[in-house]
Amino acid sequence: MVRLGVGTVLVRRAIALTVALVVVVILTAVILGASGYDVKIWQALIHEQLRAYQMQLQRSNVPPAKVKQLVSEYKERLIKLYGLDKPWYERFWPLVSNTLTFNLGISESYDVADVAGVPYPVRVGDAIMRCLPRTIVMITIAQLICAAAALYVGPFIAYRRGTMFDRAIVSYSALTNAIPVWWLGMILIFFLSYRAGIFPTDFRSVVAYINNFWKNPLMNLVQIFYYASLPIITIVIAFLGSWFYTVRAMVLRVVREDFVIVAKAKGLPERYIASKHVLRAAAPPVVTNVILSLAASLSGYIITESVFNWPGMGTLYWVAIRAADLPTILGLTYAFTLVYILARFILEVLYIFLDPRVRYR
Amino acid sequence: MSVKPPRFREEPAFKRFMKSLGRSLKGSLREVWSYTTGKAGLTLLAIFIFFAILALILLPPDYKYIWNQPKYWQDHPQLAPPEWVRALGYQNAKHEVYTYTKPVSIKSDSFTIYEYIARYKLDVYDYPQDIVVKLYGIKVPRMGSTTLPVLLRVHLKRPDGLELEVIDTTLYLPENATIAYVKEPLMLSVDRNLVVTQFSSMYLNKGIQANFITTAAVTYLFAKLSVDEEGNVRTTPLKGYYTVTLELYYPKVVNITNPASQVSIVVVGDCFGLMGTDDRGRDIAQALLYGFPVALAVGFVTAVASTLIGLFVGAISAYYGGLVDEFLQRLIDVMGNIPLLPFLILLVDITPVEYRLQVIMLVLTLFYWGGLAIVVRSMTLSIKEEPYVEAAKAIGASNARILLRHIIPQIVPYAVASLVFSVPGAILSEAGLSVLGLEHGWPTWGKVLAAARLAGRYDAWWWIIPPGLLLALTSLTFVLLGMAIETIVEPRLRTR
Numbered sequence: 001m002v003r004l005g006v007g008t009v010l011v012r013r014a015i016a017l018t019v020a021l022v023v024v025v026i027l028t029a030v031i032l033g034a035s036g037y038d039v040k041i042w043q044a045l046i047h048e049q050l051r052a053y054q055m056q057l058q059r060s061n062v063p064p065a066k067v068k069q070l071v072s073e074y075k076e077r078l079i080k081l082y083g084l085d086k087p088w089y090e091r092f093w094p095l096v097s098n099t100l101t102f103n104l105g106i107s108e109s110y111d112v113a114d115v116a117g118v119p120y121p122v123r124v125g126d127a128i129m130r131c132l133p134r135t136i137v138m139i140t141i142a143q144l145i146c147a148a149a150a151l152y153v154g155p156f157i158a159y160r161r162g163t164m165f166d167r168a169i170v171s172y173s174a175l176t177n178a179i180p181v182w183w184l185g186m187i188l189i190f191f192l193s194y195r196a197g198i199f200p201t202d203f204r205s206v207v208a209y210i211n212n213f214w215k216n217p218l219m220n221l222v223q224i225f226y227y228a229s230l231p232i233i234t235i236v237i238a239f240l241g242s243w244f245y246t247v248r249a250m251v252l253r254v255v256r257e258d259f260v261i262v263a264k265a266k267g268l269p270e271r272y273i274a275s276k277h278v279l280r281a282a283a284p285p286v287v288t289n290v291i292l293s294l295a296a297s298l299s300g301y302i303i304t305e306s307v308f309n310w311p312g313m314g315t316l317y318w319v320a321i322r323a324a325d326l327p328t329i330l331g332l333t334y335a336f337t338l339v340y341i342l343a344r345f346i347l348e349v350l351y352i353f354l355d356p357r358v359r360y361r
Numbered sequence: 362m363s364v365k366p367p368r369f370r371e372e373p374a375f376k377r378f379m380k381s382l383g384r385s386l387k388g389s390l391r392e393v394w395s396y397t398t399g400k401a402g403l404t405l406l407a408i409f410i411f412f413a414i415l416a417l418i419l420l421p422p423d424y425k426y427i428w429n430q431p432k433y434w435q436d437h438p439q440l441a442p443p444e445w446v447r448a449l450g451y452q453n454a455k456h457e458v459y460t461y462t463k464p465v466s467i468k469s470d471s472f473t474i475y476e477y478i479a480r481y482k483l484d485v486y487d488y489p490q491d492i493v494v495k496l497y498g499i500k501v502p503r504m505g506s507t508t509l510p511v512l513l514r515v516h517l518k519r520p521d522g523l524e525l526e527v528i529d530t531t532l533y534l535p536e537n538a539t540i541a542y543v544k545e546p547l548m549l550s551v552d553r554n555l556v557v558t559q560f561s562s563m564y565l566n567k568g569i570q571a572n573f574i575t576t577a578a579v580t581y582l583f584a585k586l587s588v589d590e591e592g593n594v595r596t597t598p599l600k601g602y603y604t605v606t607l608e609l610y611y612p613k614v615v616n617i618t619n620p621a622s623q624v625s626i627v628v629v630g631d632c633f634g635l636m637g638t639d640d641r642g643r644d645i646a647q648a649l650l651y652g653f654p655v656a657l658a659v660g661f662v663t664a665v666a667s668t669l670i671g672l673f674v675g676a677i678s679a680y681y682g683g684l685v686d687e688f689l690q691r692l693i694d695v696m697g698n699i700p701l702l703p704f705l706i707l708l709v710d711i712t713p714v715e716y717r718l719q720v721i722m723l724v725l726t727l728f729y730w731g732g733l734a735i736v737v738r739s740m741t742l743s744i745k746e747e748p749y750v751e752a753a754k755a756i757g758a759s760n761a762r763i764l765l766r767h768i769i770p771q772i773v774p775y776a777v778a779s780l781v782f783s784v785p786g787a788i789l790s791e792a793g794l795s796v797l798g799l800e801h802g803w804p805t806w807g808k809v810l811a812a813a814r815l816a817g818r819y820d821a822w823w824w825i826i827p828p829g830l831l832l833a834l835t836s837l838t839f840v841l842l843g844m845a846i847e848t849i850v851e852p853r854l855r856t857r
Binding site for chain 1: 700
């Protein structure tokens with residue numbers, strides 16, 4: 001095998017990831033364009049504007065023959081304005097290139113502005129920047145809690161494999177793995193919000209406290225905590241099990257390696273083996289897991305957010321799809337993919353430090 | 362061991378492949394059963410398959426249509442908990458259906474009057490939701506070539522002796538009514554205005570001006586009433602025996618012994634069946650039963666299709682190598698970077714409603730095979746170097762033969778483990794998309810949950826808990842099975 005330098009490997013990965021990013025955006029645009037998804041929306045809009053125009057002309061006593069002519073002229077102007085006279089691939093090309101250069105454009109939808117919590121019309125970039133902190137407050141924090149707990153407990157269970165504690169954790173992870181997180185959310189809302197009244201039943205109100213955070217940081221923090229706690233609890237309960245299981249499996253795989261047995265045979269203390277041999281070798285997959293999960297959490301959980309009526313990235317995407325708001329759909333798809341691809345590239349760089357084999361590949 | 366004589370007429374490779382697949386599946390099943398997780402998983406799976414078959418037998422083929430038609434659910438209580446909550450002491454009025462195939466009594470007046478009488482006992486502090494009469498195969502009175510109208514009256518006698526008209530209407534039946542009302546009965550419910558008019562005039566006669574509200578008419582029927590100074594009506598449930606009488610007035614000239622093939626008087630209670638109803642009165646137990654075959658079909662079709670693709674693509678990619686390998690690996694790479702759920706939602710949203718379930722299955726199939734293909738590829742790479750593959754090549758075996766006979770059978774156990782693990786994925790995705798609000802028309806577990814969410818009724822426990830539990834149990838079944846199979850194919854995972 002040809003030996004490649006670290007730099008070459010990284011450049012190759014970067015190129016591959018960038019190609020993937022561009023392909024995803026183009027693919028999204030092609031799906032939206034080729035299916036005629038946007039045409040219906042535009043046509044409805046044009047129809048509406050033409051009717052208003054016709055009414056206006058009739059009210060100002062323009063002769064009917066003239067009205068007809070003016071309306072058809074206006075229709076042509078509108079069609080040209082929205083680019084409906086051109087085939088879809090010509091209409092979409094500017095959209096794709098603008099998206100790729102972070103020129104995300106302006107959202108045409110009232111609903112998108114409503115989720116973002118700002119007056120219409122809203123720039124897509126602004127809408128994303130408004131929704132991102134809310135998703136971080138709910139999902140990224142929950143994932144961080146899971147990751148911290150799993151990193152602390154996971155190796156511990158791996159060492160006590162086969163004990164009651166280990167079995168309990170494995171059963172718990174099999175059980176929670178089976179429960180859809182959004183359903184757990186519904187159930188917890190039913191029991192803890194409706195029945196027990198501990199948590200709010202409407203989570204949308206959190207917007208005000210996040211948007212005006214800096215006016216009264218301490219009070220707002222308390223309020224945000226009040227709203228975010230149930231979603232966070234839900235996600236932690238749902239994902240902790242699989243986190244434990246994954247970390248345990250990763251550590252287990254290393255614990256059975258020959259070099260660990262050799263270290264044991266040499267009579268090295270357990271603690272030393274754990275920190276110097278096991279942890280070092282188990283680090284790459286564990287770090288991969290942590291970073292990819294955190295990256296994925298930034299895109300929001302569309303279904304769970306909608307169950308909690310939580311105005312994060314997932315809800316924004318869903319509302320954009322419902323409203324057929326192309327700039328927002330494309331912008332968010334781009335953002336989701338970009339975050340994931342950046343995370344993967346960061347991992348490639350981290351591997352150089354974590355896994356010596358990469359350096360000598 | 363005896364040496365087999367060379368066979369010249371061999372079975373086709375595919376048939377042999379299927380046979381070996383069958384053998385390894387049978388062997389795995391026996392082995393899976395030897396694990397506790399495997400036993401639990403297989404038992405649950407058997408229960409699921411039993412319910413799926415039960416649903417196919419019990420529910421009509423056009424159930425999907427029935428589920429979405431409000432008219433089929435008019436005689437059901439809305440948002441009612443299961444019947445058994447009454448045993449727990451909950452105050453929910455009983456739901457009763459009284460069915461007759463012939464009238465209880467026939468009177469002769471200036472009309473022939475056919476009477477059906479039902480006695481309903483209200484034994485809790487609650488109000489029934491409605492009174493509905495259903496007439497199947499109603500006879501049309503004819504005089505020569507013209508059809509004559511039929512009078513239909515329902516009155517209610519309360520425990521306090523008060524008698525009220527509940528329905529009073531003239532039926533102008535179409536020529537073909539007898540046949541038309543066989544499958545779908547003629548259905549009538551309490552005439553709200555009629556009830557309110559009677560109560561209002563009753564109180565006006567006593568000199569009291571009271572504001573009776575049309576929407577609460579049925580409540581008044583089953584209540585002790587009091588009116589405060591502002592004219593607001595207060596109600597408390599009136600316990601005791603109620604008598605519902607349905608009268609059909611036929612013109613005397615016509616000679617009919619039995620006016621309808623079947624008549625039902627339904628006192629629509631405040632609880633229903635085994636699992637209650639949703640906000641449109643639909644029986645949740647039926648939808649959940651129907652969900653079994655749909656869920657299993659969605660899960661299995663997706664899992665089998667994606668596993669087969671992953672198996673073959675992975676093996677071919679490694680076996681042929683070169684450009685084919687490079688292309689397939691880059692394809693998997695790009696697909697791995699696509700955000701699946703957003704993409705799926707987008708694709709489903711642009712699809713017409715009637716094809717959405719199929720699109721969900723198709724898209725998930727296309728996204729699921731990549732992971733398995735990578736594993737299969739790495740396994741094939743090492744199997745490819747084995748001496749027996751080389752030997753097969755040397756005696757001139759075709760590539761297809763080597764792949765099907767020597768390589769793929771070795772990977773099948775892993776593929777089966779992967780298949781079993783991926784079954785719940787599609788079921789949960791379908792449920793998730795439904796909960797989000799994407800319509801696909803099929804009554805599935807996800808759709809039942811979606812209806813609860815869209816109605817904002819997280820408080821109706823009988824509506825949100827059972828479908829989710831079924832989803833969780835389905836996942837658990839396949840997780841358990843998958844764990845057992847994984848232990849078999851990956852001996853390093855064995856505890857002892």
